[in-house]
Amino acid sequence: MAVIDKTVRRHRWDTKFAPYGYVAPYFLIFGVFGLFPLLYTIWVSLQDRNLLESDAATFVWFDNYAALMADPYFWNAMGNTLSLWLLTTVPQILFALVIAQLLNRKVRTRTLFRMGVILPNITSVAAVTIIFAQLFGRDFGLFNWLLGLFGAGQIDWQAGTATSHIAIAVMVVWRWTGYHALIFLASMQAISPSLYEAATLDGANGRQQFWRITVPLLRPQIIFTTIIATTGNMRLLAEPLLFNPGAAAATGGSDRQFQTAALYLYEQGFTKYDFGYSSSIAVVLAIATVVVAGFGYLVTKRIRTE
Amino acid sequence: MRPKSLALGCAVMATALVLSGCGSGTASGGKTKLTIGLFGNFGYAELLKEYQAAHPDIEISDRTASYSDHHKNLAAHLATSSGTADIEAVDTGYVNQFKATPDKFVDLNTKGGDQLKDRWLPWKWEGSLSKDGKQIGYGTDVGGLAICYRRDLLQNAGLPADRDQVAALWPTWQDFMAAGKKFQEKAPEGVKWFDGGPTVLNAIVGQASVGYYDKTDKIVVGDNKEIKDAWNLVVDGVNSGLSAKLLFSTPVWNTGFKQGQFATVTCPAWQMAKIKDQAGPEAAGKWDVTSVPGGGGNWGGSYLTVPKSGKNIDKAVELAAWLTAPEQQAKVFKSAGLLPSTPKLYEDPSIVDYKNPYFNDAPIGKLFTDAAKKLNPQYQGPKAGDIQTAIGNAMQRVEQGKQNGEDSWRQFVGDVQK
Numbered sequence: 001m002a003v004i005d006k007t008v009r010r011h012r013w014d015t016k017f018a019p020y021g022y023v024a025p026y027f028l029i030f031g032v033f034g035l036f037p038l039l040y041t042i043w044v045s046l047q048d049r050n051l052l053e054s055d056a057a058t059f060v061w062f063d064n065y066a067a068l069m070a071d072p073y074f075w076n077a078m079g080n081t082l083s084l085w086l087l088t089t090v091p092q093i094l095f096a097l098v099i100a101q102l103l104n105r106k107v108r109t110r111t112l113f114r115m116g117v118i119l120p121n122i123t124s125v126a127a128v129t130i131i132f133a134q135l136f137g138r139d140f141g142l143f144n145w146l147l148g149l150f151g152a153g154q155i156d157w158q159a160g161t162a163t164s165h166i167a168i169a170v171m172v173v174w175r176w177t178g179y180h181a182l183i184f185l186a187s188m189q190a191i192s193p194s195l196y197e198a199a200t201l202d203g204a205n206g207r208q209q210f211w212r213i214t215v216p217l218l219r220p221q222i223i224f225t226t227i228i229a230t231t232g233n234m235r236l237l238a239e240p241l242l243f244n245p246g247a248a249a250a251t252g253g254s255d256r257q258f259q260t261a262a263l264y265l266y267e268q269g270f271t272k273y274d275f276g277y278s279s280s281i282a283v284v285l286a287i288a289t290v291v292v293a294g295f296g297y298l299v300t301k302r303i304r305t306e
Numbered sequence: 307m308r309p310k311s312l313a314l315g316c317a318v319m320a321t322a323l324v325l326s327g328c329g330s331g332t333a334s335g336g337k338t339k340l341t342i343g344l345f346g347n348f349g350y351a352e353l354l355k356e357y358q359a360a361h362p363d364i365e366i367s368d369r370t371a372s373y374s375d376h377h378k379n380l381a382a383h384l385a386t387s388s389g390t391a392d393i394e395a396v397d398t399g400y401v402n403q404f405k406a407t408p409d410k411f412v413d414l415n416t417k418g419g420d421q422l423k424d425r426w427l428p429w430k431w432e433g434s435l436s437k438d439g440k441q442i443g444y445g446t447d448v449g450g451l452a453i454c455y456r457r458d459l460l461q462n463a464g465l466p467a468d469r470d471q472v473a474a475l476w477p478t479w480q481d482f483m484a485a486g487k488k489f490q491e492k493a494p495e496g497v498k499w500f501d502g503g504p505t506v507l508n509a510i511v512g513q514a515s516v517g518y519y520d521k522t523d524k525i526v527v528g529d530n531k532e533i534k535d536a537w538n539l540v541v542d543g544v545n546s547g548l549s550a551k552l553l554f555s556t557p558v559w560n561t562g563f564k565q566g567q568f569a570t571v572t573c574p575a576w577q578m579a580k581i582k583d584q585a586g587p588e589a590a591g592k593w594d595v596t597s598v599p600g601g602g603g604n605w606g607g608s609y610l611t612v613p614k615s616g617k618n619i620d621k622a623v624e625l626a627a628w629l630t631a632p633e634q635q636a637k638v639f640k641s642a643g644l645l646p647s648t649p650k651l652y653e654d655p656s657i658v659d660y661k662n663p664y665f666n667d668a669p670i671g672k673l674f675t676d677a678a679k680k681l682n683p684q685y686q687g688p689k690a691g692d693i694q695t696a697i698g699n700a701m702q703r704v705e706q707g708k709q710n711g712e713d714s715w716r717q718f719v720g721d722v723q724k
Contacts, residue, residue: 026315049387052407084477130557137550137558139496140565159706246556247374248695249397270378271692273403275385 027179028230038286045279052273058278062067064280074281076256077264078288080165082236084260085292088176088233096180101210103181103190114185121213127244129171136167158244166259168239176232180225188214219303220286222242226296237262261285288295319677334347337365343391345363345376346448347579348608349642353472353634355522357625364621373397373555383427383613389436390613392622394667395606396443399691401434404611406646406688408436414615415441417623425632427682430647434609445610447540449679450674451509451603452483453579457666459569463492467598469668475477476599479510479539486548489569492604498550501568503540503705504698509572510685511697513603518694518722527693533662537697541704541711549703553698560584572598574605575645575674580666604679607647645674652679 045064049057069073105116120128135142136157144154157167191214194306199209214224240252240263252259259267261281269278321668344350350370354366360644369391371379377400380483384388384407396404398429404411426445434443449575453476457467465485466472484501499691500506511517514532519525525531543549550568553561562568564583571577573595610626612619628634635646639657651657652675660671687693700718709717 049406051381052404052410054385085501134557139558140561141569156706159708244556245372246553248553248557248699248702249374251695251699254699254706270381271695272689273381 021033029241033217043284044276047276049276049279050273050276051269051275054275057276058072060276064277065284067277068280068284073256074264077252077259077261080161080252080256080258081236081261081288082292083165084168084172084236084258085230085233087165088172088236089226091169091173092177092180092229094176096184096225097215097222099177099181100184101183101190101214114182117181119173119178121179123175125204125238128175128237130245131241132167132171132174135247150159158253159257160259161257164243164253165299168236168243168258170191170232171243171249172236176229180229183221183225184218187218191217211234216303219300222303223297223300226300227293230293230296231289234292235285236260236264237264241266285293312564319433320617323667337363338392338618340364340366340367340608340618340622340625341391342366342393342625342678343376343380344370344395346576347583347642348395349579349638349644350629352641353629357628362411364625366625367456367531376381376582380404382485383547384615386616390420390615392612392616392618393626394611394613395446396434396611398449398606398686399694400432401443401609402686402688402703405434405440405442406437408440408442410515411442411523412616412619412623413440413442414444414612414623414626415439417620418442418627422627425630425648425650427647427649428649429676429681430607433686434611445612445647446610446630447576447577447635447638447677448609449604449606450645450648450677451598451605452510452575452595452670452673452677453570453598454573454577454593454595455664456566456568456569456592458565458592459493459497460489461485462494463489463569465489467594469594473596475712479506479536479560479599482599483539483543485491486543486570487546488545489681490548496565499548499551501554501559501562501571502554503544503549503701505520505572507536507540507697509603509605510586510600511596511694512541512605513600513682514684515682515686519685521685523687525687525693525722527697528723537701537715540701544701545711549705553702563589569629572605573641574607575639575670578643578662578665578670580585589663590712591666593664594666595662595670595673597673598635598677602682604678604681604683606612607645638710639671645678647649649678651675656664694722696721 006077044057046059046061047059048063052242079209092145099117103110118159136144138144138154138156138158141157141228143157147153147155155163160219195213195217196209199213204212237260240258240260241249243258244251248254250271252263262285265278265281268274268281320404342350342354350368354368358366366664370376376395379593380390380394380396381403384404387410423445427448429449430445431441434445440586453472455472459674460472463466465475465488475485489499489678511533514530514536516526516530516532518530552561552562552567563581564586566589571581573581579597583592610630612622612626616622626716626718630647631646631648632646635644636651636654636657637647638644639651640660643662646652646657658671658675659669661667696718700714703714705715706712708714
């Protein structure tokens, strides 16, 4: 009896606690690489701390935040961040829907195309940005050459606010559209063909079917990609940093016309060594990202079947 | 765009390092492994081979990054006291920031540095000396200052090409701009007098008796008439269409050399290697070097520091001292064109009589040592590098037509006094 009792007990213990053991690695890794840095950043943001002199740090509580709220360059960076968020996220999702729709058809060598759309995403962001910076060059750039064929003048892409935002958005959209397209494509293939057959019998054309059947049924994926894209695009760093190489790279243009919040954080932390201030930017940016992602969620949630 | 994946990658790498127990330290076979972190071109490849041949127990690996990446990585590594190389190069533009935290570096004075002090120009030695007298780095090169120019472009525009006659064109920077206006009248489409406003401004600022700071580390650039005059002069040059509007040390600036977009560029000694790399063999003999308006000057130059977090401090200090010794600096001058910071060599015939074949056999040895002797060193404050970036941005705003000279100056002064 005793042996059976032991086995039963072990079995009970097993079903009760083993699941925690199975999920523990994730939480351990999240704790070390996710939660701890987050809490540590908040702690640093309450200090007056030089990057190189952590021993001399002093607690100033919310002074960094007060200074931040009154800092016009921070608000400039937040404005640029929101502008770039809009210019990257919306086209990304719309283009991805269109591409997924095209890839969902029976075309020859479609596996090749499906693989192809992910290529921009696995390319090194530094390499991509350097190539694009050349394409957007003022004197010998490909885009200016193309525009020149239509008689448009030479655009100094880095100089203007709008032009620099467009150039950076092109890089981001080019890089991430394929990734989102594959997510949409996978879900599109799960939509029952009978829905389309019924719609065809009812006389709905391709466009109507796309907007009334495909898009509403992709709602969960659209919400997901919007949130993923938002969290990525709210902290754009590499693209604006490498778009303007040279000693002044961290300022994001001569008048900070394309300095994102993440880049401002980088400037404060790694060129001015103001680690405390830089951390407070990180905290505010994280909060802003949650707010904007929430907004994106509310908008995409409104997609409905009629 | 995805810093998270980057962080994860680092974490994986860090774990791998811990597991395999590697990192810098003792290599297999009992050799001491030294790493050296550089930027740009120090011309050390041959020297490192030579040193390893003479010291079979030492194995040196060097890593080279771009100018700003190198210094930002160094700051991050110092902050976490991990990941620094045994020897780290630091440029003049950053040395003030680093010497403000001398405890991150080995005080070379405690390792025999005070015995070597007389090797260097006094201002070079003081450049890396902290307020409390700790020496954080041994001087490598100094920039010196000259003007590199395209003989063919000047000739075609009806200006002299001979270097003495060219020097006679511009005893002062006002003359330099006046010559530029003459040049621009006859210059072909798309060819400008100088590369970009920030580059020229930098050279003029470097010659001023007082720069951005006074000796008490107070930022005085806002009231510094010498700098404001320099600013006005360059703004006038830009507005007169003399600037190719290419920002120094960017890919488009490199392309500018290839495409011949500008006729002159301010030339510290280290610039010549860049020009040769960028303009390529087809431009050999087209470039020449002559003296800079306004006498001597200095732009740039570097130091070799030994971070305290290194594992082989004594061996690293030894190597740094060897690399910066006059004998080695002389070799670097001949191979990479970097101007020695050790005045003993300024009398050495093998330096003084050296001519550079790429630059039409210009007597760069004499030219640069003369400029270095004439130099009146300017005091650099703790954030001189940041201010240099800010004034460069300000000049770029004028070049891009975003602001006029006055508005941009006012914004610059406001920015740096924050």
